[in-house]
Amino acid sequence: MERTPPIVTITSDFGWRDYHLALIKGTILQHTPNARIVDISNAVANYNIVEGAFLFRHAWQAFPAGTIHLLSINDFDQPDRPFLVFSHQGHHFVGPDNGLFSLIFQEQPASIFQLDTEDISFSRFPLADIFGKAVGHLAQDFPAGGMGSAVDQWLERITLQPVTGPNHIRGSVVYIDQFDNAILNIDRQLMENIGRDRSFELYFKRHSPITELSTSFHDVPVGEILCRFNSADLLEIAINMDRGASLLGLKIEDTVQIDFSNGKKQT
Incomplete structure (x- = not known):
């Protein structure tokens, strides 16, 4: 039976102007000519x-399932930085x-x-070889463990998490998307768990609070402020159009x- 061409995703801070991304893709195709390469995003802010x-x-x-995901952020020109490979929920990650x-x-x-990278330490662009060889290995259904030695844990980073109380959630802006919507670290489940179908006031900067949850941008007139849950179920603050x-x-x-009121929302 012919093997299904592997899907390979790339997420990086390389941008589109320079040649490095193309060099990585070309090296992947040298090792796995039938790879289907998909860019998740190469416009991540540098580092x-x-x-x-x-x-x-x-x-x-x-x-x-079976997709190979390559991530390259804040690792440019650092061949001595450890690279990890593992499988999780039927996907592979490098x-x-x-x-x-x-x-x-x-x-x-x-x-x-x-990953064992000793044999590519003298490459002119080590990342391309790291990813090319990893895809070549994983695309043949070889186990991730065949490319290096087991480690007990990865490096941990801590990010800002919402602070909650019986009647409030204090969150923060975690991302601003292409349409300049401000996405918060407050998801739908948290909002429902704390809010319990109560009225709310969303305060930010010195603006008047938002008191209604919209379903779509066009729930309010053009130019008006709104908040809604986006496709990732995260709350966002936006202006229609x-x-x-x-x-x-x-x-x-x-x-x-x-801030949530003490009584049920009026209908």
Whole structure:
């Protein structure tokens, strides 16, 4: 039976202007000519593993089992930095041990391995060889453990988490998307658990609070402020048909607070 061409995703901070991304893709195709390469994002802000983790975390599960995911953020030209490889939920992952994976997964997989990169230490661009050889190995259904030695844990990074009380949630802006919507670290489940169907006031900066949850942008007139849950079930602050974050002065790590009333929401 002919082997299904492997899907390989790339998430990086390389951008599109330079040749490095093409060099990586070309090397992958040398090792695995039938690979189907998909870019999740190569526009991650330079060295920003928090942003890269956010983008990847909300995309990778859309791909079929067997997909090989390559992550390259804040690892350029550092061949001595450990690289990890592991399999999880039927997918394969390769990337630097710089805290990135701890921001993506709530729990560490049972088995993770540090890639053996001794034979590529003199390459003119080690990352291309690291990824090319890893894809070549995993695409043949060889186990991740065949590429290095087992390690007990990966590097942990801590990010800002919402602070909650019986009647409030204090969160922060974690991402500003292409449409300039400010995405918060408050998900639907947390909002429902704390809110319990009560009225709320969402405070940010010195603006008047938002008191209604919208389903779509067009629930409010053009130019009006709204909050809604996006496709990742994260709360976002936006302006219908305009650049919300810029106009509202919202930046990454800015604090927001949701206060809930003591009574049930009026219908």
